[in-house]
Amino acid sequence: MNTAPYGSWKSPISSDLIVSSSIRLGAIALDDGKVYWNEGRPTEGGRNVIMGYDDRSYIEITPKDKNVRSQVHEYGGGEYLIEDGRLYFSNFSDRGIYRQVGDNAPQRLTPENNCRYADFAWSRNYGRLICICEDHTYANSEGGEPTNSLVAISTTNGEDIQVLAAGADFYASPRLSPQGDRLAWLSWQHPNMPWDGTELWVGDLLETGSGILTIENPQLVAGGFAESIFQPEWSPDGKLYFVSDRTGWWNLYAVDLNELSNIQPLCNMAAEFGMPQWVFGMSTYGFAGDGKVICSYSQNGKSYLAKLDPQNLDRGLQIIDVPFTSISGLKCQGDHCAFHGGASTEASAIVLLDLTNGTWQKVRVASDLQIDPAYISAAQAIEFPTENGLTAYGLFYAPKNADFQGETHAKPPLLVKSHGGPTAATSSSLSLGIQYWTSRGFAVLDVNYGGSTGYGRAYRDRLKGKWGIVDVDDCANGAKFLVTQGLVDGDRLAISGGSAGGYTTLCALTFRDDFKAGASHYGICDLEALAKDTHKFESRYLDSLIGKYPEEKEIYIQRSPIHFTEKLSCAIAFFQGLEDRVVPPNQAEMMVEALQKKGLPVLYVPFEGEQHGFRKSENIKKALDSEFEFYAQIFQFTPADVLQ
Incomplete structure (x- = not known):
């Protein structure tokens, strides 16, 4: 085994291999004994295609001129439905719904308009597709918010679009009973996000003599402002099931609709059967x-x-x-x-x-990509002390490479990763992006800071009013914990994150002195700008994370790194999509300019054609390699490879 400085190890896990061998596996469907899924391909410019599997063979369903992706809520999800051999999907480029039967070419169903569609259910009884519609007509022309509704679309005449439910700010999860005569759905209002509080409704689905489909006798089943309902589903015998966090944990429940007050818990546990509904169809x-x-x-x-x-x-x-x-x-x-x-x-x-x-x-x-396990670092779940006598969580990955070991008495640099959301959680699935670092001699800590999901509502609510504080404390305390355990070099700590994780990163680098370097991937540096210029789904998210705007404007200013660049004394890299609507690029550009004026090491890498998150293989590669090279300069080690 060769001895070499941490960070300089030669690794078989290159960025080229990662992007050439990796795909994104999306929403799954089962129909008539076959399994289908949405497959994102970085090597095809991030295009999404519906794939099928039958008798040990793969079938590419959608043609190359189609990109199966929804833009409702900007994050999408629920972009297709396949039932009885018929595929309905939302096409990214024109936002229309298409119908595809067998090997026939897809046919556009909906007219050209300013609407986006997602989260489909098929009504056999009425020959209609029931889904969420997000209408941007007035948002585009008058600067207002899009309007969301629950609609029914004729599958023989896509011009025939009827509104079933409207008036709430958001809708999701339309689900038909086995007989097709009842419909369940979720709705919620500003300022809630779906993990804060939603309402579960059910009603009779009826068609009038004039062919108008309506919901009669709508009834509120469960939920409210402070109870989050997730994934309503009908059992084969006609009972309505759902997940609720009414006990502090997302648990399973069932209700007999003949007696709505009789909601039956199925298994009370300190466990999460629900997830934050960032996308449809979860x-x-x-x-x-x-x-x-x-x-x-x-x-x-x-x-x-x-x-x-x-x-x-x-x-x-x-x-x-x-x-x-x-x-x-x-x-x-x-x-x-x-x-x-x-x-x-x-x-x-x-x-x-x-x-x-x-x-x-x-x-x-x-x-x-087949990689020798000798180069793979396994995740170690850790708990560590944080502020106010509380505990936080994370996954720790030690450096690992079959061919190298660190120098005697040296400790590895640490890269702390702060996940996006912030209401989300890191995954324990193999991440070649993490192994890229550990196989080169970095240690990695993937933090599930307070506010993350998977640990109950109380843990999730730690971030309320405290974004930019609790998350930063937990990331810093996780790094300090590893330093005290003798596992990493306290003088070579870096932090990196995307989106909300980028905000946590920038706050840590601005308001704390625990880290020597960091990287923001489409991260937020100006909370006021975010509050004024973001999409509808998240337009009131900051009410709970920070405070009401503009009433509590001062808090927004105090927690925005852009206003405190004089406190910066470390190196930062920025990676930004130029078509990002969630975090507009001007935020990163303002921060870069401020750092340049201070003469601090700074890297800015903008990507044409990218939105919130990078989908093109060449951009994923460049972001990964550029961040590594940036740290090599700051931590003064020589990479084993010349990176392009």
Whole structure:
């Protein structure tokens, strides 16, 4: 084994290999015994294509001139539905809904307008597609907000679009009962985000003699301003199931609609069966052919797969043994379920599970890159003390490379990663982006700071009114903890994050002196600008994270790094998409200019054609390599490779 300075190790995990061998695995669907998924391809400019799997062969469903992606809420999700062999999808470039049957070319269903669509349900009874509509007509022409509604679209005449429900600021999860005569859905109002409080409604779906589809007898089932409801679903026998955090944890419930007050908890646990609904179509449970509930849940940062018999709740959850620590996107049909499964040493994959015998297979893997395990650093879940006598969490990755070891008495540099959201969580699935660092001699700490999901509502609510404080404290305290444990070099600490994680990064570098360098990927530096110039979905998000604007404008100023550049004394790199609507590029550019005036080391890498997050392979590669080279200059080590 060679001895070399940490950071200078030669690694087989190059950025070229990462982008050439990696795809994004999106929403899963099951139809008539086949499994389908949305596949994002960085090598095709970030295009998304619906793929199918049948009899051990892959089928590319959508043609190359289509990009299956929704822009509702800007983040999208719920971009397609496949049922009875018919595919309906939202096309990114023109925002229209297309219908595709078999090998025939997709046909546009909806007219050209300023509307976006997502989260589809198919009504056999009425031949209509029920979905969320986000209308930007007046937002575009008069500067107002888009209007969101629940609509029904004729599948024979796409011009026939009827509004089923309107008036709420947001809608999601339209779900039809097995008989097709009842509809359940979620709605919520500003300033709530869906993880703060939503309402679950149900009503009778009826068509009048004139062909108008309406919802009659709408009734509020559960939820409210301070109760978050997630994923309503109908069981085969017509009961309505949902996930609620009314106990402080997202747990499963069922209700008999003949007696709405009789809401039955299915398994009270200090575990999360729900997730923050950043995108449409998220799913953590479904129903097998025998009526049993197949579900995934998170506990102490690890995912589990289980089944539950609604007819025999005394048996409780029965764990299904699968070797995955990260499970999401679960869908069920008949004797099979499919989900995203991953672990810290295994890339995320589409997994198809046979419920009759427990056997499973990986249908599609996010990366086909075969790497010797001797170069892979396994995640170690850690807990560490933070402010006010509390505990925070993270995943620690030690440097690992079969060919190298660090110099005697030296400690590795540490890269602290702050996830986006901020209401989100890091994943324990294999991240080649993290292994890129650890195989070169960096240690990495991926922090689930206060405000992260997966640890109950109280932990999630730690960030309320405290964004830019609690998250920064936890990232800094996580780094200090590793220093005191003798695992990393306290003089070579860096922090990096994207979006909200970029804000945490910039706050840590501006208001604290724990880190010597950092990198902001499309991060926020001006909270006022964000409050004034962001999209509808997040336009009131800061009310809970910071305070009401403009009433509490002073807090926005005090927590915006752009106003305190005089406190900066370290190096920062910025990576920014020039078409980003969530975090406009002018925020990064203002910060870069301020740093340049101070004469501090600064790197600014703008990307044409990129939005919030990078989808093109060449840009993903450049961002990764440029950040590494930046730290090499700051921490004064020589990379083993000349990076392009």
